[in-house]
Amino acid sequence: MLEILKNAHIEREVLIQDRTAKEWREIFNSQDFDQEYYYEGNDLGANYSKEKTVFKVWAPIAKEVLLNLFSRGSDEEDDSQHLRTIQMSLSKKGVWIAEVKGDLHGTYYTYTVNANGKVNETGDIYAKACGVNGHRSMVVDLEKTNPEGWEEDKHVLYPLEETQIWEIHIGDFSNDPSSGVKASYRGKYLGFTEDDTTLNNDKIHPTCLNYLKNLAITHVQILPSFDYGSIDESNDNNKFNWGYDPANYNVPEGSYSTDPFKGEIRINEYKQMIAALHKAGISVVMDVVYNHTYSVDSHFNHTVPYYYYRQWEDGSYCDGSACENDTASDRKMFQKYMIESVLYWIKEYHIDGFRFDLMGLHDTETMNLIREAVDNLDFGKDIILYGEPWSATDTNLKEGLIPAKKDAILHLKDRISIFNDDTRDAIKGPFNELEEPGFVNGGENLEEKIERAVLGLIDKKLVDQPRAPYQLINYVSAHDNSTLWDKLVDSVKKNRDYLTKYKDLLAMNKLAAAIVQFSKGIPFMQAGEEAGRTKLGEDNSFCSSRELNQLDWKRMYKFEDLIDYYKGLIKVRKSFKGFHDISENCTSTITILTDLPKKVVAYKIKGSYENSAWQEAIVIFNASKEEIKIQLDECEWKVLVDEKNTSSQGIKSIKEYALVQPISAYVVGR
Numbered sequence: 001m002l003e004i005l006k007n008a009h010i011e012r013e014v015l016i017q018d019r020t021a022k023e024w025r026e027i028f029n030s031q032d033f034d035q036e037y038y039y040e041g042n043d044l045g046a047n048y049s050k051e052k053t054v055f056k057v058w059a060p061i062a063k064e065v066l067l068n069l070f071s072r073g074s075d076e077e078d079d080s081q082h083l084r085t086i087q088m089s090l091s092k093k094g095v096w097i098a099e100v101k102g103d104l105h106g107t108y109y110t111y112t113v114n115a116n117g118k119v120n121e122t123g124d125i126y127a128k129a130c131g132v133n134g135h136r137s138m139v140v141d142l143e144k145t146n147p148e149g150w151e152e153d154k155h156v157l158y159p160l161e162e163t164q165i166w167e168i169h170i171g172d173f174s175n176d177p178s179s180g181v182k183a184s185y186r187g188k189y190l191g192f193t194e195d196d197t198t199l200n201n202d203k204i205h206p207t208c209l210n211y212l213k214n215l216a217i218t219h220v221q222i223l224p225s226f227d228y229g230s231i232d233e234s235n236d237n238n239k240f241n242w243g244y245d246p247a248n249y250n251v252p253e254g255s256y257s258t259d260p261f262k263g264e265i266r267i268n269e270y271k272q273m274i275a276a277l278h279k280a281g282i283s284v285v286m287d288v289v290y291n292h293t294y295s296v297d298s299h300f301n302h303t304v305p306y307y308y309y310r311q312w313e314d315g316s317y318c319d320g321s322a323c324e325n326d327t328a329s330d331r332k333m334f335q336k337y338m339i340e341s342v343l344y345w346i347k348e349y350h351i352d353g354f355r356f357d358l359m360g361l362h363d364t365e366t367m368n369l370i371r372e373a374v375d376n377l378d379f380g381k382d383i384i385l386y387g388e389p390w391s392a393t394d395t396n397l398k399e400g401l402i403p404a405k406k407d408a409i410l411h412l413k414d415r416i417s418i419f420n421d422d423t424r425d426a427i428k429g430p431f432n433e434l435e436e437p438g439f440v441n442g443g444e445n446l447e448e449k450i451e452r453a454v455l456g457l458i459d460k461k462l463v464d465q466p467r468a469p470y471q472l473i474n475y476v477s478a479h480d481n482s483t484l485w486d487k488l489v490d491s492v493k494k495n496r497d498y499l500t501k502y503k504d505l506l507a508m509n510k511l512a513a514a515i516v517q518f519s520k521g522i523p524f525m526q527a528g529e530e531a532g533r534t535k536l537g538e539d540n541s542f543c544s545s546r547e548l549n550q551l552d553w554k555r556m557y558k559f560e561d562l563i564d565y566y567k568g569l570i571k572v573r574k575s576f577k578g579f580h581d582i583s584e585n586c587t588s589t590i591t592i593l594t595d596l597p598k599k600v601v602a603y604k605i606k607g608s609y610e611n612s613a614w615q616e617a618i619v620i621f622n623a624s625k626e627e628i629k630i631q632l633d634e635c636e637w638k639v640l641v642d643e644k645n646t647s648s649q650g651i652k653s654i655k656e657y658a659l660v661q662p663i664s665a666y667v668v669g670r
């Protein structure tokens with residue numbers, strides 16, 4: 001232990017000395033540091049009013065902090081001028097303050113921080129606006145960024161049981177020229193705002209928002225849309241990235257705006273995107289990546305060296321994110337930062353939900369505090385929160401804290417859900433062995449896993465199981481790994497022909513979708529899964545071309561029958577509460593049917609619900625290559641789903657037995 005930590009009082013003189021990473025780790029992890037330097041206020045950043053702006057930055061180990069003001073976001077722009085530099089003064093808890101008179105809207109700024117033997121010029125980690133590429137922050141009058149009618153824009157919220165999530169990258173949505181979206185809007189926030197687009201303007205086949213309006217999904221989950229570092233915003237060079245490399249957490253990414261140089265424009269256009277989705281009745285989930293940043297050469301490290309990143313005992317950075325810079329949710333100022341950031345996106349941008357990347361790198365305490373803070377908002381309980389309950393490799397959480405991983409499911413509060421990779425892999429095969437099949441594509445001995453999926457359970461090796469199925473996000477495709485279609489080609493055909501619309505693969509695709517819809521949990525899909533989306537076998541397209549990544553709207557309509565099938569499944573799920581009641585108070589009962597042939601899983605579900613067309617249903621998943629016959633109770637049943645059709649009113653009536661085609665789902669109700 002460091003000598004200074006034995007005194008229970010950390011003098012400022014101690015903090016302004018140059019130290020090793022290992023020493024800083026000990027200091028920052030100590031309770032004494034928290035006690036003396038944790039800042040409770042929520043006014044860090046540039047506090048704007050028309051009369052003055054008050055700048056506040058938390059930099060407890062700095063010897064000196066200067067505030068620099070500029071006319072533009074970078075030196076390369078016309079009339080870029082350094083306006084002035086102001087000495088900031090140290091206030092309580094390590095907060096430096098400067099007050100500047102006048103209306104500073106549109107003024108760019110940086111801090112020059114002298115700490116731990118280095119002088120760094122840095123953007124503000126609390127910035128709400130920034131210049132091109134996010135190097136300089138910008139003072140912003142947020143009211144000026146509101147699009148017309150923004151006051152009327154309200155959160156669109158759905159009960160968890162109705163939730164259907166569709167995951168999309170902003171560029172992928174409209175980059176395809178055949179999307180019918182205006183060229184200057186393609187791949188941008190504004191690509192979401194045209195609501196009458198059609199395939200090559202044929203006036204027949206809806207695309208983009210016009211398509212989404214009728215897809216029956218409730219939520220879009222948008223891949224990273226905060227400012228990230230991997231794309232040069234100053235040059236529209238056709239580069240593509242998913243954006244899992246945060247630079248400014250509280251500012252929209254510039255490359256999706258029509259003008260990344262003017263800080264207020266990306267904010268305005270982001271809000272236009274949200275308003276357009278809301279107007280179409282769609283909730284917006286933001287994909288947040290608080291677990292690491294673009295690099296350690298960040299505003300965080302330039303402001304308080306080492307504080308915001310988690311370290312091993314020797315002071316080296318943890319790499320649980322596989323990006324060599326895990327952030328430290330277990331340090332109080334970053335924990336608070338995460339909570340405030342989430343609340344900011346909800347309040348300022350009307351975001352309706354959050355998906356936490358590598359949530360397993362955060363601790364359950366932080367996740368639960370976020371849930372609590374969100375719940376405290378008027379409508380907060382309907383804001384959906386979920387995340388990936390894993391990390392890439394090990395990290396080094398502070399002792400006593402629990403990582404928010406799958407086995408900690410009961411340590412997570414209600415309504416923090418996790419991606420259910422057990423069900424995913426059982427249905428279509430392991431994500432990392434491309435040729436290895438799952439239940440629908442020829443895998444053996446997976447019946448029990450599918451039964452667990454149906455019941456809303458996870459891996460049986462885990463002692464703690466979900467307290468209710470709403471803790472599970474069920475899916476068979478996401479941006480990571482192969483698309484569902486590519487996985488089917490690789491595991492069944494093994495010929496790398498991703499373009500042919502194979503009939504047997506189509507049947508497997510439909511069966512996979514039916515298992516997701518008729519298992520307990522919240523259904524989720526990658527955009528285009530409903531239309532045979534392919535990335536030509538590429539299973540990690542994070543920086544592949546725009547063309548490979550984008551939704552191919554022409555191909556989408558070659559799979560129109562599949563799209564209709566997905567829509568139909570969603571409607572059938574909605575038509576009977578037994579299917580979509582995922583609460584802990586669920587009153588329906590599921591009985592798994594026994595004595596079935598191999599590769600067949602079936603269940604009966606009963607529930608008594610008022611005003612429900614159905615009180616009982618039987619769901620059959622036949623993954624075998626044989627037609628099967630299932631005996632039914634003697635009465636009339638309506639067929640809701642078969643190998644081709646879906647209908648929430650019933651396709652036809654049957655009695656005595658159900659004949660289920662090879663590789664298909666079959667659902668009857670009465």
Ligand code: CA
Pocket residue numbers: 133134227228229230231233247253254255
């Ligand atoms: Ca950026």
